[in-house]
Amino acid sequence: MKSPLLAIMLALSAAFPAVADVLKIKKDAPKQYVVKKGDTLWDISGIYLDEPWLWPELWQMNPQIDNPHLIYPGDALALIYDADGNPRLVINKAYRKLSPQGRITPKGTNAITTLPLEMIKPYISYEQAIDSDDIKDMPYVLGANENTKTQTLGHILYVKGDLKVHKAYAIYHEGEPYTDLETGEVLATRASYVGMARAFRTGDEQNGVPSSLRVESVKREIQQGDFLMPAMQGQLLPAYFNIHRPDNAVSGHVIASPRQVREFSTMDVVVLNLGRDQLIEPGHVLDLERQSPTVIDGPRGPRYPEDSSKFEKLLSDASQLFGDESDEENTTWTMPKEKVGELIVFKVYDKVSYALITKNQHPIRIGDIAVIH
Template identity: 60%
Template sequence: AAIVALTMAFPTLADVLQIRKDAPKEYVVEKGDTLWDISAIYLDQPWLWPELWRLNPQIDNPHLIYPGDKLSLVYDSQGRPMLVINQKFKKLSPGVRKTMKKGDAIPTLPLEVIRPFLTYEQALSEEDIDTRPVVLGANKGFKTIDTDQIVYVKGDLERSQYYGIYRQGDPYIDPETEEELGHEAILVGTGRAFRSGDETNAAPSSVRVKNVKREIRQGDFLMPALEGQTLPAFFMMKRPETAISGTIIDTTSKLREFSTMDVVVLNRGERDALKAGHVLDIRRASPTVVLTSDGPKYKDAASRYERTMSYFGDGEDSREWKMPKEKVGELMVFKVYEKVSYAIVTKTLEPVRVGDTIHVDN
């Protein structure tokens, strides 16, 4: 694999780099490691990896680390941690590096590391979906369509072009404003057009189905296979330059709780200056407490009367105390639309849920 260089904004020197308590003093690089993997061994915030390597006088290019290299954790005169290649170990193992080809240098966080966990779902406006070619039916007249069948499509498709076949899903609704942010477009299959159509004369295009993720139905729509699916070979992982807050509004797994490498949907997008590679905190509000005649109670456990009375009073006389939001994980944005984004959960302190908030201070 080609060497992949990840350009990342360095944190300021004012940022304190905290080394994990269980971090080893030395580590031997293994085949399949990435700089992200190694940084996660030493840092609770792996996207700060340049801070761990950039102070290193022995490594002009930290991307050129090879399997078999032994790394040592040391501290400079100002007490700042850094990783260096253990030269003594290299002298004892002169053949290790010679056996490695240039292409064997370990990468940072290439797409291949997370691709198995990504989703092909997209977020499209209803107006956009309405303009797309539509599946009319199949050559065998079945209500559900399988691999190697031919589907007929209302729309002029390009011959030999591969297409994704999608189904319109539920709308994404902003829980704060109730604005419709778009519709989930669910990939159900792929196919290759072999006959162009002519809508003017009601002649359909013809597509041979190549792959089926779930049953294809009449009324599903088509998009060029790569449209909306082109992702960078690597991600420039960094914090947003401006403060941002929002909400996790859905997950592609549709589970109640989810964890590392699950994909979530955010109610923030291009219009909020969100970009692929942005790393955000996931936070959750602690349970609200109401003050009753019997003392503090969680709001959910209070009676209807006690909850009603909690609305009276403010400031130090308030009977309802809303607790702070605490961090429960981190995520990285990988696909951005105008009003929504898809992100992959990179770290969890406890299971993440729909309704948890995203947050970054500027």
Template identity: 55%
Template sequence: MKSQFAALILAAAAVFPAIADTLTVKPDAPKRYVVKKGDTLWDISSLYLNSPWKWPELWQQNPQINNPHLIYPGDILSLGVDEHGNPVLIIDKGVRKLSPSVRIIEAKGSAIPTLPLSLLEPYLSYDQALDEGDIAVFPIILGSNKNFKMSVTGHLLYVKGDLKRGGNYGIYRQGKPYKDGLRTLAYETMLVGTARALEPGDIADGVPSTVKVETVKREIKAGDFVMPLSQGQDHKANFKMSKPSQGVEGEIIASSNQHREFGPMSVVVLNVGSKQQLVEGNVLDIFRQSPTVVERDGTPKYIEDSSSLDKLIGDVGSWFGEGNSENSTVWHMPSEKVGELMLFKVYDNISYAMVMKTSQPIQVGDSVTN
């Protein structure tokens, strides 16, 4: 009987292979939506889908429009169905007859970004995450033309490196380490100012390069290092939203606001990156481990409220995957989903991500997975 039932399940799966992946539009999704300045692709996706990363399945690229993957303020989106009855969203613009074809009149202005650009710009344009080896190769500031501890706009700085005359440089400072346990994955790298090279210098002959400070974000000090402004910058604002196809297990190891808890639109740092085949635009779920319970003589208590002995049993049990004694049982509760985030800048071992949705405040230490 069991084998017959199993065969029936397999037959049903063969006949309806795509049922589990059917794209479902929200019941209250608008039939028509006019894109506004300030919208993001995530916002619009969330109007139509419970899973915004499935947007490419809903959005139908129109080959009559230049850059069909982009959406502009003023565009009119219309919800309909395709020839197979699947929900689709198409762009509904004014058309102008040009015999023998029809050309769409494209909206002017900047395409809407996938995520709020104003919040991402410092990370996309300037601040970075570099490992110690990368930082060590960049020339450092030796001092200034004035005996000041800190330099300001207009000061001349002397740099231990052969810079290109007229080149634009960012002045950076190594910040806090991003750690995964005891292992340092990278260092926060903060832009403190910008400068233009006046004299190239010749380090082999003991002559430093000379740069003039043009902007200051933070105080500039001897020991800060310089890097060409074009290096490491990425002004990309549009990402292809997707779930990673491979398994991912990571953790939030830092946040931009340094707070204990944070919510939507917060920038966080993960301990996974391109080595785990992650790319910009990947969407991951955020999970939190539910608190452990110790049941002693039939009475359950959270482990922090238990006796020292039960806490020890719980700790030892977590090491060995057990945690039970004659009178105590340790219950390791499951993890529960508490939010979603999207990666917008990916390095080898770490990634910057924006928290998009939460059911409760997110914390450093929460896990991420697909």
């Protein structure tokens, strides 16, 4: 049987040419690992490598796998070294013979995925980032057959817009805008899924007759003004991502969190001010960097600006404007940026994207830089 993790891996290997240096395996990496239900490509990659997207290199020149496809729960992966000292992962066929109960899940649709879908599914199925101008043109809820401000399962909705009979529509609530931290530009508007309804009567907008839908499912209460989109639009859920670095340099920022918190950690989802306009794709791996704080060095010694006196800050500002001649005793040091984590983009719009944090050395914050140099 051929082994899903690997169609991905071979596709990835094309994006990462063979390197001259031997791959560095973690010191605590196991000689054998049995794939468990719930594992992902990223999980297993992180067991063996500090740079998980280089994992396909471990499968090059593997004589045991002619046309590898997928890896399943129950497969045993063995770490070996070739004649040149290069580490390789192979499927341990002896494990299958010695442990007939090792395959805990039948092969078929249960192959492990690239990323933990249970973590990102809510943001694929229930979150959209939509242009505000587009929302204005979409059908929206006028009211219902019950004179209440919120509607629920079984209610009939009346909608402004010409809808197709028998077609299902997803209902979204318009949330806060996603804005660029530096320019203040509105990049997109957050739209949260609230329910599903099916049209059973067409309307006539010109004559003031609404379309009618029956609510089939509800995630939260439907309100007047909520807008509608075709049911599956923007809700496709890819199981496998072509994980790779962007071909060109890119730089943006973490601008928001769907959970509306300001600090994040591994497996949290964040929003970036990067999208198709910046050639961002699902599967792109980006570094997270943070600007180190500025230091003012003067007669009282080096200090952070917030710890400096107003006079020192004034002299420092003058020094920056007019040069060192205006203040030879105070020097402003602009410190470098330092890497604080990594993330993978999984959902992309024109000007924003959703990404999953896969590694962090410090809590990730709004304003941290998403970058490839």
